[in-house]
Amino acid sequence: xxxxxxxxxxxxxxxxxxxxxxxxxxxEKSTCGEIRVVIARSAPEEVFAAATKTFAKIGMxxxxxxxxxxIYIAVNRKRFAVIGDEGIDVHMGQEGWDRTRDILAxxxxxxxxxxxxxxxxxxxxxxxxxxxxxEECDRxxxxxxxxxx
Numbered sequence: 001x002x003x004x005x006x007x008x009x010x011x012x013x014x015x016x017x018x019x020x021x022x023x024x025x026x027x028e029k030s031t032c033g034e035i036r037v038v039i040a041r042s043a044p045e046e047v048f049a050a051a052t053k054t055f056a057k058i059g060m061x062x063x064x065x066x067x068x069x070x071i072y073i074a075v076n077r078k079r080f081a082v083i084g085d086e087g088i089d090v091h092m093g094q095e096g097w098d099r100t101r102d103i104l105a106x107x108x109x110x111x112x113x114x115x116x117x118x119x120x121x122x123x124x125x126x127x128x129x130x131x132x133x134x135e136e137c138d139r140x141x142x143x144x145x146x147x148x149x
Contacts, residue, residue: 011039011075012146016114020146023118032135033067033088033128035121036060037146043074050074051081054149061085067132069124071104071117080104082120091131092124100124117146 012020024035036058043050051072055061060068066087073080082100084092092100100123107116 010148011041011073012114012117012148017146019114020117020121023121027121027125027128028134030125030134031067031128031132032065033069033125033132034060034063035069035071035124035128037071037073037117037121039073039075039146039148041149042076043079045077047072047074047077047079048081048083051083055083055085063087065132067128069128071120071124073117080108082124084124088124088128088131092127096123096127 010017020037024037027035038051038054038058040050040054051070054072055068055070058070060070063085066085069082069084069088071080071082082097082104084097100120103120103123104116107113107119
């Protein structure tokens with residue numbers, strides 16, 4: 001008999017994860033909005049539903065201004081979702097969400113995972129900083145570290 005364990009490579013290396021965390025921290029200095037990245041190794045078939053459930057599970061709807069944005073990546077499905085709470089959704093508009101989606105898709109297709117996330121964080125931060133300036137709330141409500149589940 002033979003047994004073999006296959007080690008799955010992480011979606012982001014430690015260095016890439018740190019770069020994403022630093023990008024979120026920098027983005028949130030220009031806004032009181034909150035941005036989270038969740039990387040799910042094994043997500044159910046319906047990625048948007050899983051993202052919505054995760055949004056609630058990690059407390060993103062509890063931000064003071066209802067301005068949290070989640071970038072949810074389902075590794076096993078090779079899909080992602082970007083969702084925002086009601087405070088930011090009205091300001092992003094479909095065009096803003098589509099632009100963020102396209103940034104992620106183009107970078108992921110090119111194999112630039114961290115770069116895509118960092119660029120998408122920057123895109124979201126532009127809108128957050130316009131409508132939710134940092135002086136409206138001065139504390140970091142949620143962790144900036146990408147969460148791998």
